[in-house]
Amino acid sequence: MYRIQIDRSLCSGFGACAEIAPDIIELDASGNATARVGVSDDPAVLDAAAACPMAAILITEEEAA
């Protein structure tokens, strides 16, 4: 499982993450990226984090409970 954390002080609302992993990350009313879920097993979150121009998305791998 991947834990998803978004640094909102870095996020600039470019939306690349919401394009790559739309089931997991969306843009909120002010345009900032927000995770729909805290953890996910979808590896698309890794691509979304790697593609963020602000490097604002931190993914940590967790053992499944």
Add this chain to the structure above:
Amino acid sequence: MTPRSVLVVGAGLAGARCAETLRAEGYDGELVLVGEEPFAPYERPALSKEFLAGEKGASDLFLRADAFWREQRIELVLGQRVASVDRDRRTATTTGGREIGWDVLVLATGARARRLPFETPRGVHVLRTLADAVALRRELIPGARLAIVGGGFVGAEVASTARKLGVDVTLLEAGSVPFERALGPELGAKLAQRYREHGVDIRTETAAAAFETNDGHVAGVVLTDGKTVGADVVLTAVGVEPAHDLGHGLEPPVYSCGDNAGSRGHWTGAAAEAVDVARRLLGLDPLPKQHPFFWSDQFGLRLQLVGETADAEAVEVEGSDDSFVARYRARGGKLVAGLASNRPAELGGLRLELSAA
């Protein structure tokens, strides 16, 4: 095979993101980032906006805190540039006289501001670097007359900031409306109207032919039609050109990314290329391709464009003057680009619409 040493030439966004990605993806060898400016990698887009307005200082612009580079073991060599590269010996020599060995060389030298092809007196500025922005900011005092040559994104954003600072602004645009090529004539006309409402004297279908001077300082801009615009300070914002061609073919182990490569001055494009190069040289799969994107903050609008407007035949606009979405469609109705103006939440949806188109 994983390299033992990587030298990244250029400490702008592309160089920084390339180096960071190498570490994030597990590269453990030597990693040196050489930058010509005497600053750690910083956020260039803010120079024409928050920094010029005095809302952000230089220390607010750094992409990462100093400690980050140390912790990541990314050595920053700043205030010097790479003067020569010896491809056979795999070394580079900086203007500071340092020789740096490399297994892989990444050229991320970026772009420099294009200049006008005639002599520029004192008081004529460009805006590309932090030093440029500091010099320009010093002259933007209330009541000063600023002439901006070039109605592109830098020109428009500086115009917007300067009006907030109480500066008189004349904007010279070569086309019939600003952003005609990037956003199309309808949106261009909408923006021109907005600039006028904000007190900008916008002159279209004209260009600078020469500068008038007084005692070696700029006093005005002579236009191609012979008219003159009086000015105390001038910004030339006529685009960028790739900087410092180090004269190399780009076969591995030499790579390039950013404005000197293909990203055409688009900030997020430079970042995407940098990540792509880092992954390629580590043998990782490329990331899913994203749509081209850029944004601009000007005259109370946050404009975010995703996609390519070049093939658009029609544009549909819905919303008000301040807050709208424009959809660009090619012949046959296929969506090719979307523009969100003060609708940041809709950008994600526009990206997905484009992916589905």
